[in-house]
Every structure is written in C-alpha cells, then in structure tokens.
Amino acid sequence: MFERIAELTIRRARWVLALTVVAVVAMGALGAGAFSTLLGGGYDDPSSESSRATKVLDEKFGGETNLILLVRAADGRVDAPDARDRGTALVRELRGERDLENVVSYWDTGSSDLRSRDGREAVVLANVKGEDKELEENSEKIIDAYGGTYGKGEGEGNGDGAALTVRVGGGASVSADMGSQTEKDLVLAESIAVPLILLLLLVVFGTVVAALLPLAIAVIAIVGVFAELYVLGSVTDVSIIAINLTTALGLGLGVDYALLMISRFREQLASGATVEDAVRKTMSTAGRTVAFSAATVAAALAALMVFPQYFLRSFGYAGVGVVAVSAVSTLLVMPALLTVLGHRINSGRMPWYRPGRTSTRTPLWGRLARTVMRRPALTALPVLAVLLLAASPLLGITFSTPDERVLPEDAESRQVTETLREDFNGSEDGALHVVFDEPVGERALAPYAARLSGLDGVLRVEASTGVHSDGNTTATDPGNPALGRPDGQQLTVVSSLTPKSDAAKDLVEKVRTAPAPAGAEPLVGGADAELVDSNDSIAAELPLAVTLIAVSTFVLLFLFTGSVVQPLRALVLNLISLGATVGVMTWMFQDGHLSSALGFTPQPMETSMTVLMFCIAFGLSMDYEVFVTSRIKELHELGEDNESAVANGLGHTGRIVSAAALLIAVSFFAFGTSEISFMQMFGLGSGLAILIDAIAVRGVLVPAAMRLLGRSAWYAPGFLRAFHARFGLSESGPEQDPVPAPSAPYAKDSAGV
Template identity: 75%
Template sequence: MFHRIAELTIRRPRLVLIVAVVGVVLMGAVGAGAFGKLQGGGYDDPSSQSSRATQTIEKKFGGETNLVLLVRPSQGGVDTPAAEKRGRELVADLKKEQDLENVVSYWDTNSPDLRSEDSREAMVLAHVKGDDIEQRENAKSITDEHAATHGDDFTIQAGGTAAVGNDMGEQSNKDLVLAESIAIPLTLLLLLIVFGTVVAALLPLAIAVIAITGTFAELFLLGSFADVSISAINLTTALGLGLAIDYALLLINRFREQLASGATVEDAVRKTVNTAGRTVAFSAATVAAALAALMVFPQYFLRSFGYSGVGVVAIAAISSLFVMPALFVVLGHRVNSGKLPWAKPGQRAETRTSLWGRLARTVMRRPALTALPVLAVLLVAASPLLGINFGTPDERVLPKDAQSRQVAEALQKDFGGNDDTALHIVVDKAVDKAPLASYAAELSGLKGVARVEASTGVYTDGQDAASGPGNAALGRPAAQQLNVVTSLTPRSDAAQDLVEEVRAVDPPTGTQPLVGGTDAALVDAKDSIGDKLPLAIALVALTTFILLFLFTGSVVQPLRALVLNMISLGATLGVVTWIFQDGNLSGPLGFTAQPMEVSMTVLMFCIAFGLSMDYEVFVTSRIKELHDLGEENESAVVNGLGHTGRIVTAAAFVLAVSFFAFGVSKVSFLQMFGIGSGLAILIDAIAVRGVLVPAAMRLLGRRAWYAPGFLRTFHARFGLSEGGDEPASAPASASVPAPGAAGAPGGPGAAGEPPHVKDSTRV
C-alpha cells in the first residue's frame, strides 16, 4: 500500500496537490457552518437520575432555577417602601420576559429565605429557557437589559448555572485568543529553529490547514444529527496543529536524510513513504485508538472529543501520506531552501552521534543505575493520586472578580441556604397531601438540610415550619416537586453524601422520586464515568497492544510500552493533582483549589496516552528497522534513538508550547488541561523515551522481540514492518548491512525474534 502511495505521488504530484486544494476549499465551506451546529454543556449522563429529574421538571414545572439575580437597593434595605415598590416593578418586568419562567422573588413571597441576613440584598429566582448556549446568552441579555433599566434603583448581579456558564464561555473565549496569540508565534519560531530552513518549517502548516478544515466539516455533519460539544473545536485546532508538526517532522527529516545520503528525489520519496510514512500510519492508529475510547462515555462532552480527535488524527495522517510526498516531489532539494544561520549542513552524520544517541549508550551501559532514580522521581510525582477527589465545573473555576462567582459566594455567606444549589425532587404522579407532607418532613430532618419546600408547606428539623401554606407552584395534579435547600458547601463531600441519604429516604407509597440538582448531577457524573472508565481503559490497552504487535511482531514491546506510559501518565496526573487539587502554585497561577474536574481529567488522560504512544511508535519504528537490518539490540537502540531522539524532542517541545499557553487562562480547568497535557508530553519525551526505554530494552535484551511461534507466523503474514513492502533503490553511497544479518547471533532470525524485512538500504 505504501509503495503504491509513493508511486502515485511521484507520477502525479501536481494532481494530488490540486485535489488537496479543492478538498480544503470544499471542506472549509462545509466546516464554516460547524459553529452553528455545536452545543454547550454535555457534562451529564442523559440516562442518570439527575438528568431525568431535570427533564421532568422542565416538562411539568417549567424548569429548575438556573438564574439568580442578587438585587441590592441603591439606598437602604430591601424592606423600605421605595425598595419594595421598585422591587415589585422589577419582578413584574421580569415576568414579562418570554425567555423566563418561574420568576420568584422576595418581594412577591415575603420569604425570609430570599432576603440576606442584614436585609440589604434580596434574591430573584428564575428559569431561563433554551438549550445550554441559549440559556447563557439569554441570561446575559436579560440581566444587562434590566440592570440598565433599573440601574438607578438597584445594583443587579447575575448568578446561577446559566450565568456561570455564560461567564465561563466568555472567559474561555478570551483565554483561547490569548493562548493562541502566544502559542502560534512561538510555534513558528520553534519550527524555524528545528527545521533550519524556511521552506521546511512552513510545510507542517499545509497539513494543519487540511486537518483542521476537514475536522470542522466532520463536526458540521455530525452536529446535524447528534449532540456535539462546541468545546471540540478547541481540541481540533490544538491537535490538528500538533499532529501536523509531529508527522511533518518525521517525514521531512527522513526525506532530507535520504537526499543527504545521495538518493534521487524519487528514491528519497519512496524510502520516506515506505518507512516514515508507515510510522505515521501506525502512530495515527494508536492515537486514534486512545481517543476513540472517549466514545464509550454517555456524556456528549466527552464523546465529542472522541469524534473530533479521531477525525483530526485520521485526516492529518492521510494528508501527510499523500500531500507531503507530493510536495517533496515538487520541491525536491528546494526543501532545504531559505537556510537559516543556525542550520547544520547535514543530517546523516549528526544522527548517529547525537546527544540522544550518547544518552542511550550511557543508559544501556548502566541501566539500573540510570533508570532507578528517574523511576523513583516519577513514582513520587504520582503519589498525590492516592488522595485524588473529583468534581464538576462550578463558579470556583472563574476568577474572583467574575460576577457569577461573587453572587454564589454571597448566597453561601449571607443567605440561609442557597436555593440555586438545592436538591430538586420530582414525583411524576399524583400524591396525597398527607404522605407528601410526611416525606418532606422526614427529608428536612436530615443533617445539613436547611429546609424543604413543597406544595404542602415549608419544613425544617423534621416538622412543618408553619411559615406559610407552601408554594402552590410546586404542585401539579399529576406531579409534585420538592426543593431540599441545604446549608452545606456545594459539591463538598458532605453535600454528595446528602444526595445518597435523600435518595435512601422511603418515598410515598407507589412513587419513585427522581433527585436532581447540582450535587446530584455531580454524584451521577462520577458514577457514570466511573462505570465506563474500566471499559475505556481496557479498549485503549487492547487496541494499543494489537497495533504495536502488528507493528513490531513482539508481545513484549506492547507490554513494555503500556507499563512505561502508565508510569508517565501517573506522574503527570499526580503533579496536576498536587497543583490544582491541593492548591500548590495557586498563588502564581491565580486559581482556587478544588477537586479535579472529572471530565477534563479523563480527556487529559486519553490525549496524553495517545500522544505518548505517538512518540513510542516514532522511537520503536527506527529501533526495529535497524534491528531488522541486522544490528544487535544495543546498537539498534542507540542508533535508533540517535536518529529519532531529536525529532521526538523537537515535536514534544513544539506541541507542549501550544498546550502550556493555556496556563495563562483564568479558567482553572483550562489551566489544568493545558499544563497537564504539556507536562505529560515533556515527561514522556525526555524521561521515558530518553532513559526508561533504553534501560528497559537493555534489561530485556533479545527477549524484547519475543513472540510465541504461532504469533510470529501470524505477524509474518499479516503484520506490517517498518522496512516497507517495496524497498527503495539503494543510493550509490549506501553502506552494506552490519554483521548480524539473517541467522547471525542476535540478528533477525534468532529464536523468538521476527524475521527482518528485505531492505538493503542503510540509513
């Protein structure tokens, strides 16, 4: 297959490039509509009890409270005649809004729970209609409109989930623009430093444009008939650029090596596609397998990253295999045009004696002495995982000056229970007053419950508070809603325990209440992701094992790769937990410590695992190629890392920069994702590829290439090796194979090792 791709691009390079340009134009036209098809939210499992409660309340009662207006009179308290008059006018105006339902305030209920303890502030509660994005936009427009209209009388601040979502969205957009303004110039500068020539440095951008526009088109099509998160756009741009750089680095480096060795342009393209092109294909398959595991989760926020991730990986790989060789044919030796002052004159001589080759040789001489300290540091870095806790995004991910965060803190501090974070219980059938009252009273007696609001009354400490007849809006002929208002910190362990206790209370006979609300949604999200996580990990491990076996012909290499990658990821997640959950570096980074965001942690794991396997394939491919050509195991590792170490490190630093740029974000879970992903890339590229891989290969020796006889037979028939299915013509300057060819001790053909491919070209 790879030989045919090479021959196509050699015979018809301009046709391939024309097709690519037309494809980009068409995909760009389709993908431009992706933003209108994508949605916000998607953090909840639609089949969970909390999601079903939300849907039922939406249908039967007009929706849960998702907008809280904190109103403060310009003069005096909320009970003055002037404030009461103006407050009623404000509420009347809000009730006229078509996008609001269930508007409730202190001034039309006289409920002391909607008034601050110092009587200086009052709450107006409402439900904003629409999907997640519409709720955010409507909450902002309504708040801004009435803040302007009634600004002389009141200071109005917006809180609640709709306002928090709007503030998150606006701040995230600002942060993304800032991050890209930092990352793009630095990326271009690093590309110039790495490639050393202007022309070569610009080539990855062609692949990035194709990958990103193609994935936008994919998201448009998927968004037309499925729920797809708008957050997938961010992954598309970051991963599209990163993978384009990774694959272009590998292909350009190999093409330039071949030219430097004296090969013709055509033979250089053939060898590049049959070796580095094959590596790109397998690398893409491993990354896609890791990201595809996100599709097993019911939350469309996570599934969307699977859609976009697999799409961008596939398109980046396919365009690299076709477009890059066509560009090589058209450019030829001009790929080295625009040489910069720091560029080295040749590639061939440097690779064998590179820093990474020398490091690999040192490690293999004393594998235990060099690897054990690195392993110890990584295990210590992973130790904070022993105390990891998980949560979902709330107002604390925002900076302290965000309006919705200030409202949430005021409600928690100055009001007797936060209605916005109440548990919402819905009974989807008729219930008699007596059993409903008994149920509400029992709920109010639970520890941490401030009050229970029902159509039959308001209950505290296990009995009717006798503060009024109850909220008639909470009762319907065929349904009942109860609001369990707590004094607990939202999303705390105690608040989550209360969810379980509420669900354990015996309901009225013949009913099956559904418990919703923010704390219930958190409990359900953790349970849902926890239930699917073993399956996702198993799929990632299994597909990675199969792909690496097909690539190497060994059952040991996949196991070695999985173990080292898990150590690397454990260290990364441990450091991120130490920073963002335990609060270390919270001062310099400007965030509030809180539990690890569960969806973002899973996403970071899958992306970091996929990219680490990307570099695994880069390194292993060259080691195996040299091993199959007859080099001893130690020599193959040293020379293989000598060839690829610089590529992997350069690709890692360029990609890490694009992720680290998110460290300037003022939304803490974006900081966590960016810093964690960048850190994972560098740990893997330096500590694992530079030290642990050569140490493991030295300790394993010839066993590193072991496979049972029946699997060797299977691989010989179905496996794909780095050497290529069609050898390129050897250039005149090619050296002869090293001793240890077929049948030699330690060479290909030794017991337990796959036979080497027919390729006499030494690189």
C-alpha cells in the first residue's frame, strides 16, 4: 500500500499539492466557525441523578440559580432609601429581560440571607434561559448589560455617589469567564509554541526549508480538525476546550511525523539515491511507521469516547481527528512536497549545518544503551526509585470538577463567589436542590424538610412550607410559594460546608439516603451532587476505557514485534512513567507546591483533565514505543543479537525520539501559561510525561528490561508466531536489507530512519 501511495504522489506531486491547497482553504473557511458552535461545561453525566434533577428544575421551576448579581451600595447600606429605590429599579429591569426568569432579590423578600453581614451588599438571584451555546450567549448579554455601575446620574436628587456597583457571578458567569479566558490562553500559547518549535526545528534540521515542512503538516492538521469540530459541534455537544488539544497535539504530531519522514528522506539523498527512490524508500519505511504509530495514539484517544461526559468525548473527537489528519497529510502531502523540493530541501542553510551529516544515527544513545545493558539492575533501579517516589503523592489524590477556583483571582465571577462565602450566611449558588417530580403534600413535605435541616453542616432548608433550620420551621418566614407546584416540589438545602470538600460530598449522600415522603422519589442536584455523580460515572467507565487502551496497544505492538512479552513490557513501563507524571501534578496542583510561582489555587485534581492527560500521554508514549521497538525488532530479525539490536536500534532512533519529544513537549508546555489552572496542569503534565518517556523510559528502562528479559523478550506461542509471519508489520516493508557488519555496530544501515 505504501509503495502505491509513493508512486501516486511521485507521478502526481503537483496535483496533490494543488488539491491540498484547495482542501486547506475549504477546511479553513469551515473551521472558522468552530468557536461559535463549541460549548463550555460538559463535565456532568446526562443520565445521572443530578442531571435529572436539573431537568426537572428547568421544566417545572424555571431552572436553578445560575446567575448572581452582587450589588453594593456605594454610600451606605442597601436598606437606605436611595439604594433600595435603585435596587428595586434594577430588579424591575431584570424581570423585563426575556432571557431571565426566577429573579429574586433582597429588596423583594427582605431575607437577611440575601444581605451581607455588614449591610452594604445585597444579592439578586436569577436563572438565565437557554441550553448550551444559547445559554452562553444569553449570559454574556446580561453580564455586559448589567455588570459595572447601575443608576449613575439617574433619578431626581441622586448624585453620582449614590450609584450601585454590580458584579456578576454564578455558574453561568463562571462558564462565560472560562470561555473567554480559553480563547486568550490559546492565542498566547500559540504565540509562544510556534516560534520556539520553529527555532528548534532549525537547530534539528539546519535548513530553513526542512524546518518549515513540519509546520506545514501541523497547519493542515489543525485546520482540518477545526473543520471537523465545527461539523460535530453543529450536530452534537462539543467542548470548547477541545480547541486547546487540537492546537497542542496538531503542532506536536505534525512535527513528530514530519520529522521522521524528512530525516529518512535526507538520509536517503545523502546515500546517493535519486529523489524518486528516496521518496519510495521513505514511504516504505518511515511512512509505514507513521501509519501504525498513529494507530496507537488514535486507539488511546478513542477510549475517551466511552465516557458519558461530552467534555471527555470532545477530546476523543479532536484527538482522533488530529491523529488521522496528521497521518494522512504526512503520507500524502509530505511525499509530494519531498518530490517537488528534492535536493532543495537543504536550502536556507544555518551556520551550524554541515552537508552530508544527515544520518539519524546517534552514537550517544547507542553507548547509553550498552552501558545500561552491562549493569541493568544497577542503572535501572535508581531511575525506578525516582519514578516511584514521584508517583507517591497518588496515595493521597482526590478528585473534583471545575469551579470558579480554576480562574485567576482577579476574575469577577470568582470574586463574587468568594464574597458570598465570606460575607453572607450561606450561598445559594452552592446549595443542594432536592426536587420531586410528583405531587407531595404539605404534611409530608414539612417534616422531610425539617429532617434535612437537622443534618450536620446544613444552615437552612428553603421550601414552599417555610424555612427550616436545626430540625425546626422558622416561624417568622412563611417560605417561598414558588418552590411548590401541584405536580412537584423543590427544596433548597444551604450549608456552611466548603463546596466540593469531603464533608460536602458526604452531605450529598446523607440527603439522598434520608427517609423521603411516602410514595415520593426525591432527586438531589447542585454542584456537590454533580461532582459525586461525575466521579461515579467516570469510575464506572474507566475499566472499559483502560481495557480498550490495553488491548489495542497489545495487538498493535504484537503485530510489530511478533512477541507477547514486548507489549506487556511496554504497558508496565508506560504505567510507571505515567504514574510518576500524575504524582508530580498531584504534588503541585493538589498539594499546592509551586502554586505561588505558577499563580493557581490548589484544589483536588480535576477528574476529566486527569483522565485526558493519562490517555494523551499514554498514546504518545506508545508512539515512541513503536519508533524504537520496530527498529530493534528489525535489526534482531536481520541477525543481530539482542544486545546489539537494542544498542543499534536506539542509536538510530534516539535522536529522532528525543527531538520529537522535545518539540511536542514544547507545544504542551506552552499551555502552562494558561490562566485556567486545569489547563496549566494538562499542559505541564503532558509535556513532562513525554520527556520522562523519551529520556528515562526509552534511554534507560527499555534497554535494561530488554537485557534482563534476554531471548524471552521475543517469545510468542507457536500459533501466534504463525499469525505474525503472515500478518505482522515491520518498518522495512516487504524488502529486507543486509545485516550490518558486526565490526561496525553504529554503521548506518539502509533501513535506518
């Protein structure tokens, strides 16, 4: 197949490039609309109890509070006549907004819970209508219209000083801030990553033309996946954060695969091959490796699609798309570019470039492998000890879902939430919502609400029957009739507990297990309930995702190596390196080390991002596993002993793996500049995982394991050996080259990439 693709691109190179330009323009026009279709959120399981509770709230009670206006009286208390008049006018305007419902304020109810303890601030609660993108757009309109100063210079006898200051918070505002911050972070990350990658490519290749080609593949991949996300976002829910993965992975894999192809092509030219023959050999060797390396990464990312949260599924869509477009463009566009450019690929030489030095052979990596294999235990044990020490924070890992704390401290929505927690008697923004989707009588509802109010940590329970606290009904507050309907009831459980803490999660379970009115089934929702349900649903699907990754990896590596031991060795080593990576991220982002330097607020690990980081890092580590192991296997089959095959295999692939790892790590590290803490964690963690894999695993643990395993490293039962002989894969394709002379263990072999 690869030979046929090579012949096609050689004969029709200019046509392939012309069609590529047309396709990129078309995909660019389509992908330009991606931002308008992608959504925030997506962390919840739509079939969970909390999601069903939210649906009942939306259908019967006008939705739960997702927008909070924190109103401050500039000259005194909110009870002052002037502040009350302006506050009442503000509420009247809000109720006139067609995109808002359930507008409730301190000036309507007189509830002390909606007024700060110092009397200078009051709260207006509301629900922004709409779902998904419509909700985001409506929220942004309300925030733009009412945030800032209200009533300045209006009204008879009112001076500027009497104006109200309005700050906007709540879930809808947090989502809006996260969306806008994501776009800013993306621009900053690209402005850092692209120049750095180009500079590194110039160092690696030594010529301008060769350095620009990987970026061309990366651009095709990114534009293509933007178009894919636009189409998918038009028919299903797709998270806007998938844009960040698209750019990071698109840059990384585009460079990764192009690096492999260009290095092989230049090596063939340096050996005296014609341009056409160099393209053919490149496709039959490096092209084959690109195709099946892409399959390993795609298999790991495809596992994300088993999760019910569209936040995680979105990364599956984007990740598989990036891998597919990167691989296809590398296999179709790159050979056409190489054919047209020919020897001009070495144009634009840098001062350090030396013509003829294009071999990927790196004696340093070969010598390192031989040193490790002479004393495998002595060299591997310290590396294993460091990795296991790095993984030790996993013993205390906890998980959460994103809230306002992932935003920078100067984000208005975060400041509002913090003020509500510090200066008010419990915030309804973090309350639990208990709803009944059937009639419940007052006689049954009141005792139930009173029981809930007696639970540890509960400040009050608001219901249509009254406000309940400490197991009793507050005689002075008749309750909110809007919380009751003939066909349903709603209770708001306000607690003093820190949101998403262990105590808050325990409260969710206590409320869910509290005896309910006879014949009624309460549904418990709210932020803490969503966290519990999200973690439970991810935990339920995680075994399936891990199984899919492990099985697909095992099959692909067996097809490359013909061994059942090599896939197991790769899985074990990758799990160790990934454990170290997640452990370091836990030490930083949960335990708070380096938080002041990086500017984030320590909190439990974000569940979805941790799963995503694991899948991304695992897929990329398998990418390098294929690069290295396929070469070792090839040399082993050509007659080299195990030690020589490993040393020469690493000698030929070490430079490519290390350069590719550094380049792809840069694209992820750029997201360490993000103002959203879970994006910082994802970027730094993914980049660290790649470097650990390229240096510690490929450089030390792989040769040590191969030496300790000896000939058993290539073991497979007889029937599987027969299967591999017929269907197995190798980088060299159908033709085998002669065995290198034993006296020159680092001599360039003709199959080298």
